[in-house]
Amino acid sequence: MVTKPIKNTDEAWDSRALGADEQFVGVADESHEAALDESLELQAISIRLPKDLIRNYKLIADFHGVGYQPLMRDVMYRFVKPALKEILEEQIKAEKAKPERPPLIPLKKAA
Numbered sequence: 001m002v003t004k005p006i007k008n009t010d011e012a013w014d015s016r017a018l019g020a021d022e023q024f025v026g027v028a029d030e031s032h033e034a035a036l037d038e039s040l041e042l043q044a045i046s047i048r049l050p051k052d053l054i055r056n057y058k059l060i061a062d063f064h065g066v067g068y069q070p071l072m073r074d075v076m077y078r079f080v081k082p083a084l085k086e087i088l089e090e091q092i093k094a095e096k097a098k099p100e101r102p103p104l105i106p107l108k109k110a111a
Contacts, residue, residue, distance in 0.1 A: 012018040028036075037043065054068070061068040 009018070057068040057071055061071040064071070
């Protein structure tokens with residue numbers, strides 16, 4: 001069977017002209033969700049946040065056309081990278097500041 005390509009397919013998915021019909025809707029079982037989490041290396045956590053913070057996240061997420069939880073993930077990623085860099089730089093600085101100590105056992109020159 002040969003099918004004709006649908007014009008403006010991307011737009012049709014975005015506008016929900018395609019894929020939103022109830023006959024194509026199904027609920028993924030737990031094994032699919034677990035496989036998705038595993039492949040994306042995601043782990044569900046529980047965290048208590050102030051209600052106004054969640055409202056603000058939802059407002060910002062809606063403005064950008066994304067979900068608020070992916071937005072939270074993005075914000076955390078943006079924070080973590082420079083924070084790790086800062087820690088590494090501090091460790092390097094601390095190592096350089098340490099006075100060099102002679103070895104505990106003097107090395108003998110080979111004959």
